[in-house]
Amino acid sequence: MSRQIWDIPGGIHPAQNKIQSLQTEITRADIPAELVIPTQQHIGAPAKPCVEVGDKVLKGQVIAEGNGFVSLPVHAPTSGEVIAIESRPIQHPSQIDGVCIVLKPDSNDTWGARHPIDNYQSLERNDVIDAIRNAGIAGMGGAGFPSAIKLGIKPGTKIEQLILNSVECEPYITADDKLIQERADEIIAGLEIMQWLVNPQETLIGIEDNKPDAIAAFKKATANNNIEVVVVPTKYPSGGEKQLIYMLTGKEVSSGGLPSDVGVICQNTGTAYAINRAIHHGEPLVSRITTVTGDAVKHKGNYEVLLGTPVDALLAQAGADMSAASRLIMGGPMMGFSIHDASVPVVKVTNCLLAPTTEEIPVPAQEQACIRCGSCAQVCPAGLLPQQLYWFSKSNELEKAEHFNLADCIECGACSFVCPSNIPLVQYFRFGKGQIRKHKSETIKADHARERFEFRQARLEKEEREKEQKRKARAEAAAKKQAAKKAAALANPPSDASGSPTTPGTDDVADTASNATKLKSAWASATKRWKDAEKALTIAEKNGSDQLEAFQKKVDQLKAKAEKTKALYEDAKTSAASTSPSSPSASPSPAVAPVSNDPMVQLKQASADNFKAWKDAQKKTQEAEANSADNLEALREEEATLKAKSDASKAAMKEARAKEKEAMQAKKATEDPTKQLKLDAAIARTKAKKALKALNSLDDDHASHAALKAAYEKALATADNADAALKAAEEA
Amino acid sequence: MSVLHVTSPHVRKPMTTNAVMRHVIYGTIPGLAVLTLLFGWGTLINVVFGSLVAVAAEALVLRLRNRPILFSIKDGSAILTAVLLALAIPPTSPWWITVVGILFAIVIAKQLYGGLGSNPFNPAMIGYVLLLISFPLEMTTWIPANLTEGVAASPSFSQSLALIFGSVDRTVIDGITMATPLDTFKTYAGNDLDMLRSASVLQGSIAGVGWEWVNIAFLVGGLYLVARKIITWHIPVAMVTSLFLLAGLFYIIDPDSYADPIFHVLGGGTMLGAFFIATDPVTAATSNKGKLIYGALIGLLIYVIRAWGGYPDAVAFAVLLLNLCAPTIEYYTQPRAYGHKKANSGIAKS
Ligand code: SF4
Ligand code: SF4
Secondary structure (H helix, E strand, O other): OOOOOOOOOOOEOOOOOOHHHHOOOOEEOOOOOOEEEEOOOOOOEOOEEOOOOOOEEOEOOEEEEOOOOOEOOEEOOOOEEEEEEEEEEOOOOOOOEEEEEEEEEOOOOOEOOOOOOOOHHHOOHHHHHHHHHHOOOEOOOOOOOEHHHHHOOOOOOOOOEEEEEEOOOOOOOOHHHHHHHHHHHHHHHHHHHHHHHHOOOEEEEEEEOOOHHHHHHHHHHOOOOOEEEEEEOOOEOOOOHHHHHHHHHOOOOOOOOOHHHHOEEEEEHHHHHHHHHHHHHOOOOOEEEEEEEOOOEOOOEEEEEEOOOEHHHHHHHOOEOOOOEOOOEEOOOOOOEEOOOOOOEOOOOOOEEEOOEOOOOOOOOOOOOOOOOOHHHHHOOOOOOHHHHHHHHHOOOHHHHHHOOHHHOOOOOHHHHHOOOOOOHHHHHHHHHHHHHHHHHHHHHHHHHHHHHHHHHHHHHHHHHHHHHHHHHHHHHHHHHHHHHHHHHHHOOHHHHHHOOOOHHHHHHHHHOOOHHHHHHHHHHHHHHHHHHHHHHHHHHHHOOOOHHHHHHHHHHHHHHHHHHHHHHHHHHHHHHHOOOOOHHHOOOOOOHHHHHHHHHHHHHHHHHHHHHHHHHHHHHHHHHHHOOOOHHHHHHHHHHHHHHHHHHHHHHHHHHHHHHHHHHHHHHHHOHHHHHHHHHHHHHHHHHHHHHHHHOOOOOHHHHHHHHHHHHHHHHHHHHHHHHHHHHHHO | OOOOOOOOOOOOOOOOHHHHHHHHHHHOHHHHHHHHHHHOOHHHHHHHHHHHHHHHHHHHHHHHOOOOHHHHHOOOHHHHHHHHHHHHOOOOOOHHHHHHHHHHHHHHHHHHHOOOOOOOOOHHHHHHHHHHHHOHHHHHEEOOOOOOOOOOOOOOHHHHHHHHHOOOOHHHHHHHOEEOHHHHHHHHOOOOHHHHHHOHHHOOOOOOOOHHHHHHHHHHHHHHHHHOOOOOOHHHHHHHHHHHHHHHHHHHHOOOOOOOHHHHHHOOOHHHHHHHHOOOHHHOOOOHHHHHHHHHHHHHHHHHHHHHOOOOOOHHHHHHHHHHHHHHHHHHOOOOOOOOOOOOOOOOOO
16 A cells, blocks of 8 residues: 655755664663663753652662652662762753752662553553653654653544654664664554553554665554555655644644644654653663664764763763774754753753764864855755744844744755755754743733732832821811811800911911922811801891801901912922922922923913914914915915914924933932832843843753853843842932 | 764754855856857956955955954955956956956945845946946957957957956057947847848857857856755856746847847846846745745846846846845745744834
8 A cells, every 4th residue: 555645845964874873782781880860851940850869779769759640750760779869961052951869780780679560551541651650751763752642632632644754864873773673563563552541543553764774664564554665765854743734644844833733743762662661671761772873983883871971981882992082972963952061961861972973974064154045945844934033033033033934934944955055053052942931021020020020119108108198188177177276166165266367387387388299288287177167157147146257257268378378388299290200209399390380381381372373373374274365475475484483482492392301310310210220220230130041941952052151241231230220329 | 081062953954154255156167168159258367357356355345344354254255356357358358347346346335234144235237237237348349259350369468468458549449349249139130130230240140159158158167056056056057047937028029129148138137137147045035935036026127128228238137126026025035934823024013
């Protein structure tokens, strides 16, 4: 049966270089003197160590527990003693350290309890998935995504194809190829477990036509079941998950989506093997097949390595002469990353160690200008325009880069491979992606910081306001009390009333009024007193008091007073409004403000008047024009002069406004410098923090590392400066 | 252990920009040979002389711009510009024509825009157009190919040298030059059919005496480039097809006034333009769809200018005009990326 193969766009044909490592059988790697087992070998949260230094452990025993949904446990690769739990350099592209459990093997390699599941079909699906999770199985092709999550599809999701990715399109790597040749039955057994778990309509194995032996092995192993081996033409990067899915099914996983969205689940060869070991043999994932190759290696081939084996131990066993190696690559030559420190351990995703000589993989030539030859676009499997992305990433035009779908770049390196100008395009894309990520989180963080600052500001203002209100309330209460007293006095003994026509308090308030608030309360109390007096008058009238005249006089007096305070208050209010309202200490006395404010208001008024006059004149002229009046000329002239006048006054106003603004800024700077400085310092500190974080989270090459470091140092310096300035200002 | 920290991919195809330029220069060899056979040593002398001027000019500007000189010279782009310009100008052009054209191409059109890769216009064509506008007489008088009736032989090497570098009386040159076939056609078509039929440069050939050979030679060189994957077929095919179709259409309508499509396709600078000028990657569109549009529009403009414009040949103008449109074409012809329902187009909204 032949099946349609959809061709992916682009792609390249780099030299295969697979023969070298296919000459020997899979060799069991020696147990090293020390195993360094990272708690994070998968995508997701690192596992939590659950052993202590000094503990004796058995092979397969859980030494770190999964920490959340997207996480996996880690098992002891052999029996021995835990000698340290500490930070060690790990296999990260940006050479960061990670928590590792260091195990000293006892060389007995004694297994702990193993619980094979004989008849998994009789179990609940979830129990089998849990068993896979508990075996610590992660995608072994490179990304290391927990396999149990991929398999734990939502009930009701229809899976049309289950695909086993045996393409292995990267040059040099033969780990899957060899594993298939030697243990095809076990892989198929693992695949059958997955088949049972997700119940697909069809199960396919995608494999490149450059592995005839592996294809034959698979064909033999699948002779009696409904698994179909689909041979695809050799082309890089057909082993990319999305690329393989398209080739076999013609379905595209939408940008940002998951294969299961289109009814496909894709698993790696090594993963299927590991699942078989876990279910049928009860063995968790503690070792893997790693290709050790490159011309600097004497015994090229595939090794079954315990996870946690330091790279240098493995290389030593393979007889690698690292002085002849130009670099040391973990992974393949297309997507692998070079490692600096050969003490890093082999982990679940380490499919290859490549130690090429300088002749084999020379030092990259100097980067030249992009000549827009378009070769990169011709080979891009994702249908992108790398030369545009390069341009945008380089010039930091992130929005444009996003618009040109930078996010869909799978970093396969095909574009860099063909670029005649030796431009490390992928490096630019990683940098660009990092920038976009950073930019996004930065915007969020900046928003948070601003919100926090504003919230604090608002809270302070509110407190201030509340204090003010309390003060006012107290003043009012006091005034009321006084007024009530007086009213009572007025109503009863008339002799008293004439003796206190004005209260000293009112005068005091009016005289010492230094701000609008005080004036306002003064106005309020004055008004109240006046109203009270009025009431007293009415009562007196009703009672036919003979003191009516005196009462009337009193009311009038109070009314005048209230009006006076009101006027005063209003004055103060306008002047207060024209100065900085947020800093109460800067509130000027009402005597000063109107003077500084006056010209502005006048100018504004004049400008408005002139404008109106001109408009009127214009209207008149237009009317006259319409009626063809004979004084048209005169009107036009008038209009012109008025317009000139209006323009002039407008300009004057603008100038004045600019000056005022300047003055205000100067004032603000001198009067309340700390506030601005505080803000500056806060912002600078946040920036520095962010830069540090970016630096730490760097999963990049060292070119951008240096840039980030510089940025961080700069931000730090700015923050320090801002702090110093703030301190100085506060002291002053 | 000396390990380098380099990021993936670690292997590269052994094709460099320098090699690309070199191959394009190789591709011009057949055309250059035929031009030399038909018109004497002039073109070859111009190519060599022009290359020297171009390298010198490039070195000077790189020095002024404080850029590594040798590194950039080695990419061969300056020499390629010189070669293309020298192939386009008449073999008898005096030396200062070459100098002016190349200085303008290298200094103004290329380096002042930021050097290789940053120039929006094809430098060789900028140089050509400048010359055509400034010195129309020198730029439009070609000596007839030695196959032409009544022309005994093309100038010898020393004659060519004298024509280019000597202080020759222009009248001497004028005595031996003739209008090019395209020019002749333009002058007589539609108004003086007898003259048209009897013009010696159009006698007994399909696209003007000698010119079909020149074009075929450039076609051969161009196919070499396509075979070496230096260029893709899109631009040349689109350009020649659109020119052919348009010419065919008008030829069917009025064969007396319009030249036949073969004449257009194999006449003048069509093939040089299609394979060597329009495909200059720096200034062309890059996506396949974009290239098709770009090429087709060049073909269209060539026809329009040849048929109704003021200049006999139009490759340079057409290419420059489309250089101007290339970024826009690019924006609207983005390929559909994997996992997207449709292609993005336009510029990012910012
Ligand atoms: S392959 Fe290199 S030189 Fe060519 S367009 Fe792409 S980035 Fe530019
Ligand atoms: S690295 Fe990205 S841009 Fe380059 S070819 Fe691969 S997917 Fe396309």
